[in-house]
Structure formats: C-alpha cells, structure tokens
Amino acid sequence: MTGRGAESPQNMTAPDSLPGRLALTVSAVQYHWPRQVMLDFYDEMAESPADTIVLGEAVCFRRRELKLSDWLALARDLATAGKEVVLVTRTLIESEADLRTVRRLTEQHEFLIEAGDASALQLLPDKTPFVLGPHLNIYNRAALAEHAALGATRWVAPAELSLSMLALINPPDDPVPTITGAAMQTEAFAFGRLPLAISARCFTARHHRLNKDECEFRCLDYPDGLLLSSSEGLPFLVLNGTQTQSAAQHCLISDATALRAAGVSRLRLSPCAQRFGEALDWFDRVMNQGVPATQALPALQAMSLPGGLSNGYAHNRPGMNWTDP
C-alpha cells in the first residue's frame, strides 16, 4: 500500500523507512463546547499535524453554538490552512427539521460529506464521493461494496470491529474498489472516548431531572461529558447528552504495524477538552516520524481522562480492556 496513504503531500514528513503516511483525522467534537472554545480549538487544529478535520454537530439537534453558516466559514478557513475538511451529518435523524439540515449539507458541493445515517445516503446525489460514518454498520466486504457503488471513497469502520476484521472487510492487498477504481480507504478509530451508543433520550438532562426540551444546555458544563461510575467507583461510561461514551480513551498508539497490516490508511482521533493537540502530536510522531510508541504511551497515560486508556476492540477483546503492547 506504499503511497496510497500519502494524501497530503505537504505533510509528507515520514522517513523513507515508513511505508506511507497514516493520515490523521480529527473527528467532529462530540461535546457541547461554547462557541469561542470551539473556534479557539479549530485555530489550534489549523496549525496541527492533522490531515483532515471533520466539522459539524454529530450528536444533538439542540446544540447550536455554531450554525451551519459558521461551520461552513470555519471549513473554508481550515481548507485555506491546508486541511481536508469533511462535514458530518447527525447519527440520529428524528424530525423534518433534522432532514432539512441533512439536505443543506448534502446539497453543498464544496466539502466532502460524512454520512451519519441512511437519510444522508438517500439524500446524497448519486455517485458523489463521500465518507461512510462509523455508525453505518458495515460489517463485511459485501456491505462495503454496496456502499462503494453509491460513491463512498472512505470507510470509517465501526469502533467495535477488530483490526483483523478490518483486514477481512477491506484487505490491503485486495481493497474494495470505489466507482473510480481507486482503493476504498479504511479509517480506524485510534484515540479518544468511544462513541458507544446514541439515544433519543438526553441522559445529561435526565441526571438534572430536566426534560430534553428544557435541558438548559447543561452539557455545556461537561466539556468531556459527565462521568458514570460503577457503584464500586470504577469509571465506566460518560453521559454526553444523547450519546453514551466510554470513560476510557481508546488508544492505538502502540499498534502502528498492526494498523498498516490491516489496510488502515487513516486514523481518527476524537477531541477532548484538554491537551488534545499534544495527543495529536504524539500520534503524528509515532505513526509518521518513527518515534517509538514506548515514548508516547507514558505521556498519553499521564494525560488520560478518568477511565484511563483502552485498546480492547482493536485486539478482538472487550472494548474496555487494555492489552499491553
């Protein structure tokens, strides 16, 4: 797969010994951050080693610190800074208003779309290149081929799939062809709290005994979500409005070789409120500049959120597990 992952020539900093850049994608911010915090974050991302930035509100229709016009303006700024920008549609579409937002996104032709659900698949013009979001439930090669025929060029794999499954679904030596004949790209979730479930119910509002319709935007108070622990004090999950995440941050810093062997050409990192830029730098150094993971791991462990790090899913184990490299 040498050369296939080299999508951003200006970022080609990898030594010759490394077989092609593992592109870094910053996923859409999953939390409800105040407008200025969000803008500052993307200022920082513009200067980061990230190749691709996914923008948009993926979780809750009530979160509107940034409007679509704000997202588009931000997208243009980041594109000017040399980033590939992808706009995401929400995972749970409930109302006509939700569909209007999806239509506005799929009708623009400036930026690539990451389809969050089948509504987006239906509304994307035929044969338009797009990204398959992680909740589209592609679990085998035939399903990936079905979506390739629609125009998909990149597959963000469901987080619960192991690397050996990714290798079976989109093998590096026999990738699923897109409609242009190019190889389908595989993007793996490599860092951050895992988006495990989505509901119509807002668990943050429920914790505060508020109805979702009058939630007072309490999730603004939890920049990394609201921690849920077992009764024994084990940090277990995180309530993020209508989304439930893992408390642990999934972390594949030690899996560069296995990721490449599985045909992964892109890594997805999900933002956290503090020191995300540092984590991103560590991934770039380890994956693309030959820095040993053994240097990065202690640093990432030290800055991890309550819940620590996990990598179980990648190794065909329960997602909450950690397997030492």
Add this chain to the structure above:
Amino acid sequence: MQGILTAHHDAINSTPNSANSPYAPDSRIRNNAAPPAWLITMDAAVTTNATTRPAVKPELVCPAGSLRALQMAVDAGADAVYLGLKDATNARNFAGLNFDDTQVRAGVAYAHARGARVLMALNTFADARDTRPWFGAVDTAATMGADALIVADTAVMAYCRDHHPKLRLHLSVQASATSYEAIEFYRRHYGIQRAVLPRVLTLSQVAHLARLSMVDIEVFGFGSLCVMVEGRCALSSYVTGQSPNNAGVCSPPSAVRWQHTPSGVDARLNGVLIDHYGPDEPRGYPTLCKGRFDVAGERGYAIEEPTSLNTLAILPELISIGVKAIKIEGRQRSPSYVEQVTKVWRTAIDSACAAPQRYSVQPAWSATLTRFAEGQQHTLGAYDRPWR
C-alpha cells in the same frame, strides 16, 4: 433534491404477492405518485386523530423463540409470528432458543394452516470471517416458505435482491432507520416493503414518518425497551466483546456473574458491577443500560429503569396514523408469556378497530402485561415526550 420526490423513478417494484394477499404491496409503491408538496414541507406537528386514509387493522406480530411459542402465539390470535435460526444470524442468539430447519418447516406449516404468516429474523450483520450462514439463512427462508425476511445488513439485502427477488423484505429495527428518507434508501436499493421503527421517536414523529413513507410501518407495542437506537449501541461489546451488531446478543448470560455478599447480591457483567440488590430487593437481569450507577455522587438508574414498553394506551392513535403492524418483543421469553401477551393484544387491537371511540385499556389487560413486564413497570417510552 433527491428524495422521495424523485426516488420512485428507480424504485424496485417487486410484487411477490398477489393483489389480494395481506402482503400485497401498498398502492403508494406501485402508482409512482409523489406525495403532495405540502406533505414534504410540513413539520412534525401531525395530528393523530384525523388522517385521510381509512384506518387499517394493524397486523399483530408476535415472537416465537420455539416451536411451542409459535404454536401458542398462532392459537392466541397472532397475525404473524417471527422466528430466527439457531445461530448468530438473528438478534436473539441465546442457547436453547430458536429454530432448526425441521422446526422452521413445522412452524411454517402450523402457521400457514391457520392463516398466520411467518417472518424470519435475519437481522444481524453478516460476520466478515464467514458470511455464508447469513446467505444460507436467506436460502432456507425461501425454501421453507417464510412470508418475509426481517433484515438489517445491506449485504444480506443485496443477496436477497440478486438471488431471491420475490422474497418479501422487512427492514429490521437493527437497521436504525428513523426517517422516511432513510427508509426510502432501503426501498430504492433493496425493495424493502416494511420498516420496523427504532423505539426512539415520539408519536407525532412516527405519524409524520408514516404519512411520508412509501412502505408500511411497524412499531413495537410491548416488551423490553431499548433506550438506545437499535443498531447503534455497542455498550455490550465494550464490556463483554459481544453486542447485538456483532453477535446478536446484549449483555450475554455467559458474561453474567451473581455474587452473594454480606449486604445482598452483586450482579456483574464481565466483572463490572452493574447492580447491587439488598436482601429483600427484587432482582432483574443485569442488562447493562438498566443497572444502577454513580453519577456525580448520586446512585441510581442513570440510563434507564428496568421497565417494559407498553403502548396499549395509545393504540387507537397508532392505528389512526396508519401503523400497519405492531410487534411484540420477546423471543427469549417463555411460551406462556407469548400466549398471554398475544391474547391481550389480539383483544385490544380488535376492540380498538371495532369501536375506536369506546376503546379503553381494560384493567385485566394491564394486569396481565404488568405480570410479564420487566421490573413490573410500564412506560410509553419515546412516544411520550417527557420520557426523552
């Protein structure tokens, strides 16, 4: 805009059943008539008491985890039963449950002899290591004379389209289609003729979707409640490695441990404490979203109480908005559950259709359903706005 206004041009108009069959395709599929523009632009505020279409008696779809349960469901008045094979191809992949080929054949014969239909749940995602059991299950369903397949995986749908184009397809709740555009995607590409809705929409959202959908809508009426969008939940694999999507199970029994302690009983799932019951507290199955956890120093059901969905109270509204089928959850439950719950719903649907104005939930119905409800509690779930 590419949506349902134009999508019918390349619609798959598979019409496997004769026009007088209960499964004859809806005229909305055949006549290519686009819905009026005002329907497209209107918002979710849909009245639930006045529709232009006459109400049709919805099909009562009941669970069959065994041949015995299937027979009891049919005898108790189910219009259709749904069943799965003894493997990971369906979302109730539990030991001791489900059907082998001989039992499927016997079940289909029993149901068909009594005018009931058999739907086969093939509603998990085919395993990339070996997809053959899923495609084989499609062949089995076709050979055995199943009336429809309940499917979630586009790979399985594509196989049906390419190899068994006359096989009727229902979109499983595991496909997570919550809008008429999402449903239209599966109709346009795979010819699905019914969609089962995830248990996350309000009644007015269901009404809006049902008016604009080109295919029949099935909703859950009673049974265990998923608080998450079905097909979008990996909580179980996060803890145990197995989930509805990757193994057809949630919080699998093999990962459950009950531990007696001086203060009661701990229920653990792969070591994680899901709940602790005092000596006199009733114990529930440790489905992990229904455990008691600590959030900001407060212990409680932070995600969902152990409770069952029960929509008897809004049955006339469901019928008037055009819901075509009502599903009872519980293939993992006993034949006696299936029989009793089916009887209640048969009576309720007949009563709501015969005289909707006089319909009321009878105390005896509620008493029966309460007996079988998780935690002996009911909720209207997402149909009722404050639940959200």
